[in-house]
Amino acid sequence: MNTDASEGPSTGPSPARRPGPSRRRAQADTTRSQLLLAAERLYAIHGISEVSNRQVAEAAGSANNSAVGYYVGTKTDLLEAIxxxxxxxxxxxxxxxxxxxxxxxxxxxxxxxxxxxxxxxxxxxxxxxxxxxxxxxxxxxxxxxxxxxxxxxxxxxxxxxxxxxxxxxxxxxxxxxxxxxxxxxxxxxxxxxxxxxxxxxxxxxxxxxxxxxxxxxxxxxxxxxxxxxxxxxxxxx
Structure with missing residues (x-):
């Protein structure tokens, strides 16, 4: 009788699964929306010229200071998107x-x-x-x-x-x-x-x-x- 454990069901931890394309897209859309709302709020209070993309990312709760550039683009792109x-x-x-x-x-x-x-x-x-x-x-x-x-x-x-x-x-x-x-x-x-x-x-x-x-x-x-x-x-x- 073959007792090779490799033929039975695996009981060890399964490798972590990466989010599928649709979930990654939804996460990106959520992050982008948060950036737009944060920018709109900061622009309204402080003035467009006084607010940097880094401040927008921080206000949106992003740990990545370059989030605006990644998810939206330049400051002009951000304003156009709003x-x-x-x-x-x-x-x-x-x-x-x-x-x-x-x-x-x-x-x-x-x-x-x-x-x-x-x-x-x-x-x-x-x-x-x-x-x-x-x-x-x-x-x-x-x-x-x-x-x-x-x-x-x-x-x-x-x-x-x-x-x-x-x-x-x-x-x-x-x-x-x-x-x-x-x-x-x-x-x-x-x-x-x-x-x-x-x-x-x-x-x-x-x-x-x-x-x-x-x-x-x-x-x-x-x-x-x-x-x-x-x-x-x-x-x-």
Whole structure:
């Protein structure tokens, strides 16, 4: 009778198994998400230019100081990834509202297409969020991704909402329309950033529905305002 133990079942310790490809992918995705959230929070509090990738890795709980480079890339890549993670759902919500609003004669409807998807998105984020403060920095700092922020799905969708809105005030001079567009952008982005900052430090959630309503009415007032004519009411004689 053959008594060679090698033919029976092994009772010794089995070698450690390495995680499969799908598990490694899930772990990498989790680490990447943690890095994006940590970066967004630090950028919002301290400013984008003041935060290093090493600080982001430490805040995300990574033992590897070069985790950002491994999982995301450069600081520019990190910022783009943060913006993309928000821009895509905002664009989807905006597109849905634009489709429902098509053909409406009411200027408020088109303003709502621009404002409400953004405030609704902010309302859905985990608290405290830092995105509104990050985007407000990006669009006002020429060293950041100002032009690339909107050259995306969100940028295309914004143009779809702007075009019918401007068509309703087409009799205004081009310079006036461009200036009002600047006012609209700054009003929405910086008001939301201030509301987010206040909610963060007070630990009282922002009322994004109220913020949206106020912004829509305020933007409508800016767009429909009739400037005083030289020599007319409101000008020096």
């Amino acid at each position: 913006l993309r993670s928000h821009n895509e759902p905002i664009a989807r919500g905006m597109k849905e509202m634009i489709d429902r609003t098509a053909g409406s004669p009411d200027l408020h409807d088109y303003i709502e297409c621009l404002v409400r998807p953004y405030t609704d998105h902010l309302a859905q984020l985990r608290r405290p969020s830092g995105f509104a403060r990050v985007i407000a920095q990006v669009v006002t700092d020429p060293t950041l991704l100002r032009n690339r922020v909107f050259d995306s799905t969100l940028g295309q969708t914004l143009r779809q909402a702007f075009n019918p809105m401007w068509a309703q005030i087409a009799d205004a001079p081009k310079e006036t329309i461009e200036m009002r567009q600047q006012v609209l952008r700054n009003m929405v982005l910086h008001t939301c950033a201030e509301q987010e900052r206040s909610a963060h430090f007070s630990e009282v959630p922002a009322d994004w529905s109220l913020v949206s309503e106020i912004l829509i009415n305020s933007v409508a007032a800016v767009l429909t305002h009739v400037p005083s004519q030289p020599g007319g009411l409101g000008s020096d004689s």
